[in-house]
Amino acid sequence: MSSPHPFDRALDLEPTGEPAGEPADTVRGRTHPAWANMVGPFGGITAATLLHAAATHRDVAGDPVALTVNFAGPIADGAFSVTRRAVRTNRSTQHWTLQLTQGDAVATTATAVFGAHRDTWADTEITAPPAPAPDQVPRGGLADSIAWAQRYDMRFTEGPLPTDGTASASSTTTLWVRDAAGRPLDFPALAALCDVFYPRVFLRRGGFVPASTISLTTYFHVDAAGLADLGDDYLLADAHANRFSRGYFDQSAHLWSRAGQLVASTHQLVYFKT
């Protein structure tokens, strides 16, 4: 038996039992060094952990369709608790509220919506950006000191991390990305991938600027079977900022299958200082 993938080790949550008379319960987890960012864990692994907490509750119904994660404060290396509560279950959708705490401090809040999928009229209006095939693009990445970035095979076709101080006129980054160890995609893995982009302000300013995601929203466009069909293949991920102003900017991004299917739309608000 092979040892679990670092992603699954980071998402290992231990039940603590549901308190009597309480509709919510709490699970316990622990940060994993393989997913460390400069300070605390990679935002994507936190998003994945919260989604996984809801998805593994015995009462869950449907696939995730929307997830918002608010990074309220830093997460220290070590143990944390996640409280998960299904606040409303309808015929087609189920709404969750989640909170990650360390001691008395709330570090992260989240809401997740799960839903049933049905056959309907369908169309995709936006198209994937042009990009050479992943095997024609050299593997790149972020700084070697960023542990979580080593977990991904990243191949930038546009807007790699600036390393020579040159500011770009565009904040757009496009890259092929997949799990470096071949772990197949599932919803938590997709939620994590939606935070794979280094801050857009780095590209516009030509280097490092203090920046951190405040709030991250993801809409999932595939169901569990559609996601399983993608296996461990690359996704094409493109991100751009809309407006930088007075300490904040917003980023919109899309993740595409190799066949050009829109897999997720994801947006975030980022704090920066420059």
Added chain:
Amino acid sequence: MSSPHPFDRALDLEPTGEPAGEPADTVRGRTHPAWANMVGPFGGITAATLLHAAATHRDVAGDPVALTVNFAGPIADGAFSVTRRAVRTNRSTQHWTLQLTQGDAVATTATAVFGAHRDTWADTEITAPPAPAPDQVPRGGLADSIAWAQRYDMRFTEGPLPTDGTASASSTTTLWVRDAAGRPLDFPALAALCDVFYPRVFLRRGGFVPASTISLTTYFHVDAAGLADLGDDYLLADAHANRFSRGYFDQSAHLWSRAGQLVASTHQLVYFKT
């Protein structure tokens, strides 16, 4: 003294006192018929109400920068309660969780982030769509039976509500919009305007389709002073869908000042049936 504007009447929240030992408190409100949608209230007025609940708490710090509202279930005409909780206050940001309930049922959940604004490097990358000036566009709207739509002066420059069964190849709508009674913009009013678009699936299918917003996220790009400068002028609002698939679609939209300043970016996931 003039009677309050219907927007302010809808947002009238009555404190109930903070329970001893509880960090959250509850305020009470009531739906207002001027903001009725086909079933229950306009989603925008619910978003505005939740934001207003946080913004009027005595401990609030900063301006709203991000808001996510999850429409978990229908809101019946009549009284409701909003529980508001500042879960974390940092030097630059403050995180809120909010919940709208009727009896024991959670109808809406929300998270809001407030933040301080500072002078920083600034740039806007995207540009407003071309549009004739509002006084050159005839006033339009939605069906006369939709009460809330009468509260707005809407002037469609692209993608008005389809009335003759013609399906459009594009889901894009662009309109000038302002409060019909000249109420100046503030953050709750801007939050409401972010939900002003009729469902994109109507445009693509050429008519009415059962559809409702599940989750709405807005990023505010202006501070309170910048918003006050806009007064009661029109905003240019454009929205499009990215992908329609298996019962859901996502919408991305932007609201612009007449001078071409990006005022808000807003995204939503919508349930539909066709």
